[in-house]
Amino acid sequence: MDKLEFLENDFELVNKDFSHAQDEVIETVPFWKDAVKRFFANKSAVIALSLIVIIIVIAIVAPLLSPYAFDQVFTEKQSMGPRIPGLENMGLFTGSVNGVNKYQTLGLTHEYHYFGTDVLGRDLWVRVWEGTRISLTIAFIAVIIDICFGMIYGLISGYFGGAVDSVMQRIVEIISSIPNLVILVLLLVVMSPSLTTIIIALMLTGWIGMSRVTRAQVLKVKEQEFVLASKTLGAGHFFIIFKEILPNIFSQIIIMSMFSIPSAIFYEAFLAFVGLGLPVPMASLGTLINTGFKSILVTPFMTIIPVVILAILMLSFNILADGLRDAFDPKMKEM
Template sequence: MNNEQMEFKPDDFVLVGSLGDAFVDESYKKESYWKDILSRFMKNKGALVGLIFIILVVIMALVGPGLNEHTYYSQIIAHQNLAPRIPGLEDLGIFNGSETMNTSTGTVVVNKYVVPGKVTGLEKTYYWFGTDVLGRDIFTRTWQGTRISLYIALVAVIVDMLFGMSYGLISGYFGGKVDMAMQRFSEVLNGIPTLVLVTLLIIVMKPGLGTITLALALTGWIGMSRIARAQVLKLKEQEFILASKTLGAKDFFIIFKEILPNIFGQLIIMSMFSVPNAIFTEAFLAFVGLGVPQPQASLGSLISDAFKSFTTHPYMIIFPVIVLAVIMLSFNLLADGLRDAFDPKMKER
């Protein structure tokens, strides 16, 4: 054994930190539940596109009817059946007020704004979406109708989140005879077709937005109540609920303070998916003549009116259909994004 004294030099030992952080555990900043959801939502391009289009539609519904001098009920018979004409774009040969008409002798291009050799009085007139058979501005009426569709969407969310959610939570939590009575009532109510219900309401009440709102409020919450009830049945036997009961928590405290926060994400998703269905229901009722009365306009009534002139003036139906399709598609994209954000495992199934 060598008894020589060992000598250490300054460079024999090097601090780990000076070699780099390869062997050092990284600490990550803890994110809240809602920040985590927002982060996943922002990574979903489809959901962001849907949200952007919803915001644009809402803005246009608010300011669109006031962008020109026309109102949704004003009509000028001399301006009937005018094709779309947009300043700036008319110089490019599109939306210049001309339309192709099918006649017995063939097709002919007609422009009622400008007629060679004749003063029409419409040379400086612009209708961005054209006019209908009564000379009403389709642009103003389209965005006025969008207001009604967005109002129906708001009603659907409020009814779902207030009544449908509470009904399902109470039914699922108490169970037994309470659950049986509440579920049989909802099944009987759900067995009545919406069209029949609206027709009966119109007989009793006058046709209008209030009647449609009441019809949607009577049956639109049933789907949400079933989702809420199913979620409660999964959670109410778990340990944290038993612990709350042991500590003396009241039933409604457990329902709205313990169970609801754990299923709130699923309920938001369900309410978003119910919005397109409610909008389509209103549009369908308006299309068959059970919507808002004239001169009020909804997207469904605009499509219904324009359908009669589809073969001669197809532009009348194009813009309301596009707006309605954008609204429904955007809400579906938003709902898909919310579902993936609240439950990332859903995307893997």
């Protein structure tokens, strides 16, 4: 039998030149820098963030620059349509409502109400952005409540486990079994409708979702080797919770907080729509929708404008939360 003899080039690919081949060294990128890069690569999330920033800036600046106050009443200017300079020359937003132009009837040729006026003659441009400011305030208060109550509750429950976790979870189950609307109605028995009442209602039940997410993340992380190493070295519970566990689940907490913002905005709008929202003359997007809905067939712009802004806000926050989830989740990273 002939002896097989292998040559040097027997195991090389045919027609392949490796003379210029070299190893590529990939630079190590910090987690946060990589997350920011992946977030800004998501065009829809960037657009959503831009819309949110624009709406927040307008909600802060517009009421300050307007010559009208949000509660200033002009009975002679009731239900005037939107009138915008420049666009009226194109036949758009001329101020006419059902063929009647009160701007011409009252001789207000140089006066403009960009969103029109309501049934009491109040400027809707100021009221809508004032309402947006209040709705956003409620939303960000809900985030603070989530972080202060829900996150800490979930951290303690998940970390200690055992009897502590069992008792704390039974408390959560009891609270979550009571509908939010029932809690709010009970609050209104002893308190008048106000921003404080809504905030208290959020404080009672709004943190439950955050506590459950935080607890689930803690249960997954607390068995890792680095936590065991900290315990072995004699680290205290406070150090382990806030220095070892919390930084490893903080991205999930941020994502959950972003999802809680549109939920809080919708919750406030729902309460206002059923008549349990802010008292007049205060305005929020929910109260404006509720007020405009009563005359939607005659003056639909009173309802459409706050509905559009509410829809943009909720959709933008949801897209932003999706973008943050994709950026912070290593499993979503394209290799």
